[in-house]
Amino acid sequence: MVVMGNKxxxxxxxxxxIDNTRFDVDAHVSLFEMNIRVLGGLLSAHLLASDEAxxxxxxxxxxxxxxxxxxxxxxxxxxxxxxTGIPYGAVNLKYGVEVNETTITSTAAGGxxxxxxxxxxxxxxxxxxxxxxxxxxxxxxDHRSDIGLVGAHIDIETGQWTQAEASVGAGIDSFYExxxxxxILFGNERHLEIFEEAYxxxxxxxxxxxxxxEAGMMTGQLISSRYDSLMSFWPGLQALYGDIETATxxxxxxxxxxxxxxxxxxxxxxxxxxxxxxxKPYPLRPELIESTYLLYKAxxxxxxxxCGRDFLAxxxxxxxxxxxxxxxxxxxQKLVDKMESFFLSETLKYLxxxxxxxxxxxxxxxxxxxxxxxxxxxxxxxLKPGIGARDNRGRPFRTFSSITTTAxxxxxxxxxxxxxxxGSMVMKNMRDDDEPDKRTPDKFCLYHSLLWQIxxxxxxxRPHNLTQRLEGLTGRPDxxxxxxxxxxxxxxxxxxxxxxxxxxxxxxxxxxxxxxxxVASRLAVMLERTHKYLREVSDEYFDGRMCASVxxxxxxxxxxxxxxxxxxxxxxxxxxxxKASACVGKALIRVLGTLMHSYAYDIGSVYDCAVSQTxxxxxxxxxxxxxxxxxxxxxxxxxxxxxxDDDDEYEPVVTEDDVL
Numbered sequence: 098m099v100v101m102g103n104k105x106x107x108x109x110x111x112x113x114x115i116d117n118t119r120f121d122v123d124a125h126v127s128l129f130e131m132n133i134r135v136l137g138g139l140l141s142a143h144l145l146a147s148d149e150a151x152x153x154x155x156x157x158x159x160x161x162x163x164x165x166x167x168x169x170x171x172x173x174x175x176x177x178x179x180x181t182g183i184p185y186g187a188v189n190l191k192y193g194v195e196v197n198e199t200t201i202t203s204t205a206a207g208g209x210x211x212x213x214x215x216x217x218x219x220x221x222x223x224x225x226x227x228x229x230x231x232x233x234x235x236x237x238x239d240h241r242s243d244i245g246l247v248g249a250h251i252d253i254e255t256g257q258w259t260q261a262e263a264s265v266g267a268g269i270d271s272f273y274e275x276x277x278x279x280x281i282l283f284g285n286e287r288h289l290e291i292f293e294e295a296y297x298x299x300x301x302x303x304x305x306x307x308x309x310x311e312a313g314m315m316t317g318q319l320i321s322s323r324y325d326s327l328m329s330f331w332p333g334l335q336a337l338y339g340d341i342e343t344a345t346x347x348x349x350x351x352x353x354x355x356x357x358x359x360x361x362x363x364x365x366x367x368x369x370x371x372x373x374x375x376x377k378p379y380p381l382r383p384e385l386i387e388s389t390y391l392l393y394k395a396x397x398x399x400x401x402x403x404c405g406r407d408f409l410a411x412x413x414x415x416x417x418x419x420x421x422x423x424x425x426x427x428x429x430q431k432l433v434d435k436m437e438s439f440f441l442s443e444t445l446k447y448l449x450x451x452x453x454x455x456x457x458x459x460x461x462x463x464x465x466x467x468x469x470x471x472x473x474x475x476x477x478x479x480l481k482p483g484i485g486a487r488d489n490r491g492r493p494f495r496t497f498s499s500i501t502t503t504a505x506x507x508x509x510x511x512x513x514x515x516x517x518x519x520g521s522m523v524m525k526n527m528r529d530d531d532e533p534d535k536r537t538p539d540k541f542c543l544y545h546s547l548l549w550q551i552x553x554x555x556x557x558x559r560p561h562n563l564t565q566r567l568e569g570l571t572g573r574p575d576x577x578x579x580x581x582x583x584x585x586x587x588x589x590x591x592x593x594x595x596x597x598x599x600x601x602x603x604x605x606x607x608x609x610x611x612x613x614x615x616v617a618s619r620l621a622v623m624l625e626r627t628h629k630y631l632r633e634v635s636d637e638y639f640d641g642r643m644c645a646s647v648x649x650x651x652x653x654x655x656x657x658x659x660x661x662x663x664x665x666x667x668x669x670x671x672x673x674x675x676k677a678s679a680c681v682g683k684a685l686i687r688v689l690g691t692l693m694h695s696y697a698y699d700i701g702s703v704y705d706c707a708v709s710q711t712x713x714x715x716x717x718x719x720x721x722x723x724x725x726x727x728x729x730x731x732x733x734x735x736x737x738x739x740x741x742d743d744d745d746e747y748e749p750v751v752t753e754d755d756v757l
Contacts (some may be wrong), residue, residue, distance in 0.1 A: 098110060099145055099151075099153050099461055099477075100446055100449060100450065100460055100461060100462060101449065101478075102461075104152070104153050107142075107145070107146075107153055108146075108155050110147055110156060111142060111158065111162065112143075113160045114139075114142070114162065114165070114231055115162065115165075117167075117197075118165055118168050120165065120168045120190050121168070121188070121190070121191060121720070122190055122191055123189065123191045123192065123717070124189065125187060125188075125189050125191045125195060125568060125630075126186065126187060126188065126190060127174060127187050128176050128184055128186060128187060128188055128210075129186065129205065129206035129209060129210075130212050131169070131173075131606070132209070132210055132214075132302065133209065133271075133472060133474040133476075133661065134172070134438060134439075134474055134730065135169060135214070135270055135475050136166055136169050136170065136173075136214075136217070137212070137213045137472045137474050137476040138215045138442075138476050139162045139163070139166040139169070139479070140162075140163075140166050140213060140216050140217060140220070140475070140476070141164055141472075141476035141477055142162050142470075143162040143166065143611035144162065144220075144222070144478065144479060144484070145461075146158045146162065146485070147160060147163075148466075148479075150466040150467075151461060152459070152465075154174065157397060158177050163220055163221070163305075166220075167217065167221055167223075168215065169190075169642045170221075170226050171215050171635070172188065172190045172191075173188060174193050174225065174226075174229065175188060175193035176188040176193075176194055176412070177229040177232075177233065178194070178218060178278045179253045179254060179550055179671075180254050180256075181253050181256050182207075182232040182233055182235075182236040182238045182254075182255070183202065183207040183236050183237060183251065183253040184202070184206075184207055184210075184231050184233055184253065184369065185198050185199075185200070185202065185253060186198075186199065186202035186203065186207075189198075189384075199655070200252050200253050200254045200255075201250055201251070201252055201259050202251065202253055203249060203250050203251075203252065203268040203269070203270050203273045204237055204248065204249060204250070204251065204268060204269045205253070205267075205268055205269055205270055205271045206218050206248050207233050207236075207237055207253070207277075208233060208234045208237045208470065209272060209274070209275045209473060210229075210233060210234075210236055210270035210275070210276060210472075211227070211230040211231060211279045211283075211285075211288070212275055212278055212279065212282060212470075212472050212478065213229045213230075213472065214227055214229065215230060215231075215232035215279065215282070215283055216484060219484050220484070220502075227277075227373075232276070232287075234272075234276070234279075234288070234291075236256075238291050238295075239258055240258070241295075242263075242314045242315045242316075243315070244298055244301075244302060244314075244316075244317050245294055245297065245298030245312040245481075246263035246298050246299070246302060246312070246317065247263060247269060247272065247295075247314060247635070248260050248261040248262060248269075249261075249262055249263075249267070249268030250268060251263070251268050254631050256643055256753070258314065260314065261313060261314045262301055262311045262312070262313065262314065262316040262320050262321070263299075263302065263310070263311065263312050263314040263317075264303060264309065264310065264325065264328065265303060265309050265328050265331045266309070266311075266325030266326075266328040267326045267327045268327050268497070268608070270327050270328070270331075270563060271330075271332060271473040273292065273295060273296070273299070273334065274330065274473055276288045276289075276291050276292035276295065277289070277292045277334065277337065277338060278337075278470055280292065281480070282470050282471055282478060282484070282677075286293065289431035296338065300343075301317070302317030303317075305319070305322065305367065306346070307346040307347050307349065307350040308322075308324055308347070308350055308367045309324070309328050309347070309561060310322050310323065310324070310332060310367065311323060311325075313656050318359065322365070322366055322367045322368040322369075323338070323364050323365070323366060323367075324351070324354065324363075324365040324366070324371060325363070325364060325383070325385055326361040326362065326363050326364070326379075326382055327383075328351075328384075329351050329382070329384035329385035329388055330384040330387055330388060331344075331347060331388070332344040332345070332347045332348040332351065332388040332391075333384075333388035333389075333390070334390050335347070336388070336391045336395040337391060339424060341392075341395060341396065342387070342391060344395075345354075345392065345486060345583050347592060348385075348388055348389065348392055349739060350367075351385055351388070352385065352389075352404055355385060355404075355408075355411070356407065356429070356601065358379075358427040359370065359380035359411045359414070359421070359427065359430075360424055361382065361427075362376060362377045362378070362379060362427045363376040363377065363378050363379075363380075363383055364377075365695040366374030372427060372428065376423055377424060377425075377426040377428055378424060378426065378427070378433070379424040380423045380424075380433075380435070381412075381415070381421060381423060381425050381437060381440040381444055382435060382438065382439075382444070383439060383440070383443035383446075383447055383475070385408075385441060386405075386443075386444055386447045386448055386451070387447045387471075387475070387600045388451055389401045389404045389405060389408070389447075389451060390447040390450055391450040391678060392450075392453075393405075393451055393455070394454060396699060401457070402451070402452070402455045405448060405451045405452060405455075409448065409637050412444075412448075414445070415432065416429065417432070420432060420436045420437060421436055422435065423435045423437075430654060439474060439475075439512070442474050443474060443475040444474070446475050447475065450462060450463070457615070461465050462477060465479075466479075466481075466577075467479035467480055467481045468480045493648060497499070502592035505756075564617070568573045
């Protein structure tokens with residue numbers, strides 16, 4: 098309800114949980130499932146309801162959800178009384194561990210507790226919860242093989258692996274996820290070290306490019322070529338870590354399975370290219386949708402919006418009168434009368450956020466007061482003081498969710514002021530002499546408006562010339578080249594004292610609105626974003642001098658609502674270039690580059706970009722700006738010499754990097 102902005106329903110839900118939930122009951126429960134679903138939900142809801150800054154603070158709320166979370170945490174603690182420190186997989190909420198409880202648990206169950214337990218300790222001041230969760234994670238890692246792999250199941254008393262197959266799927270998946278996210282949320286350097294070693298081992302022994310399979314944890318030898326649908330979370334985790342290239346290729350492979358069946362079966366043999374008999378259900382799982390959302394946020398590539406449309410089309414087949422049903426077999430599409438809670442908590446939430454981001458609409462995740470981190474059940478935890486803020490070591494988070502807030506403010510505040518919406522980053526107030534060294538690629542990528550997923554270590558150097566960048570475009574590269582060459586040409590002409598300039602740059606839609614509503618929506622978003630930037634650029638960049646140098650600087654947008662959009666940016670100088678402020682030229686590069694960036698990274702697959710008109714107007718033939726009666730400066734005022742060091746001897750040279 099919070100993600101959808103419905104405060105009334107959220108408040109009603111909080112009241113229902115408070116009035117109807119108690120944990121002093123004789124109930125045998127899964128520690129893992131109760132932790133990620135119930136404890137995580139209570140903590141997230143408490144943090145929202147108790148903080149007015151979120152916009153969802155509840156006036157009458159008095160920490161009742163936190164008290165319930167503490168009660169549940171206390172009921173969990175007996176499960177950790179084992180020889181290894183790895184907890185039992187199940188516990189009785191009233192009586193503790195039952196006599197005949199199995200000592201076999203999964204790696205994911207024992208190693209996916211730190212986010213919720215650590216947050217509970219931070220909120221209550223009781224360190225016991227964090228300590229037992231950290232000890233369990235460390236114990237599992239201590240039992241890794243010599244090549245850095247862990248198995249799927251272990252005996253918590255003897256420490257012997259009972260299922261020694263290594264993978265990133267069932268039984269292990271969220272163990273890797275929580276190592277990385279523990280660093281992101283709490284700044285735990287040790288957990289980052291573990292994750293990086295574990296990640297390297299997985300890439301070396303479990304990856305069968307572009308897939309991930311099952312390998313022997315001791316030898317790294319292939320055991321099974323099975324793609325487990327739970328592995329679909331992995332590209333999203335890779336995006337969070339910053340390994341975008343690998344994430345995109347893996348996601349592409351996983352999505353082809355969805356395209357073939359309309360869903361992802363629980364098991365798929367990557368060598369035979371077929372679903373495994375007996376492993377063909379689709380229980381409304383969210384993992385592939387989660388990765389799609391995270392990759393869209395990291396790249397802004399509209400390919401992932403197209404994936405979202407396919408997800409929606411398939412899920413419509415599962416709708417019933419009372420909800421959505423499991424699919425028993427993706428081949429026969431027979432339904433099962435069951436719906437898991439994760440369908441609401443994760444599947445629908447990630448889909449909603451995916452399309453919200455595409456439409457550039459704000460929600461608490463993308464536009465809230467803090468960066469938020471998703472737990473494995475998609476509960477949101479804020480990176481804020483007292484929960485997930487870093488200490489004074491000066492090392493901010495650099496994940497996709499924080500690069501646009503915390504990292505941008507802490508590490509690059511003196512370099513860039515950014516607007517981030519729907520996968521595009523527009524740079525403002527940047528002077529040429531502020532450009533960071535290319536050897537610091539995280540800041541360099543920020544500077545060049547590349548919304549790149551900067552991970553927890555410096556991002557790899559990205560291609561910075563036009564030829565390399567064009568290789569990755571899915572749109573019309575000829576239009577890009579035309580754009581760049583024309584920009585270079587008219588800036589050369591602008592240096593002539595007897596000419597002013599008028600230029601029109603056009604974007605034309607290649608698809609019908611009737612065929613693709615999302616495309617039309619993205620165009621509207623781009624126009625709105627660019628309009629906003631043009632309104633701000635006069636005050637922010639020109640320091641109020643724009644009216645003395647430029648007659649016209651605006652955006653024209655037309656649409657016939659059936660087959661075509663036309664977008665034009667119009668720029669006319671009021672004086673000759675040599676008499677205008679030199680920063681006008683710099684700003685024009687920035688503005689046109691911003692529009693070009695939207696083309697190349699957001700809508701390149703559906704729009705053709707080209708310069709539709711470039712006119713060099715002799716000074717004497719230029720329309721008199723005073724003819725309309727507007728109160729503008731006289732020629733004498735226009736020709737005044739601006740005393741600005743930035744203007745001296747400036748001759749703009751448009752490089753490929755400037756444009757992109």
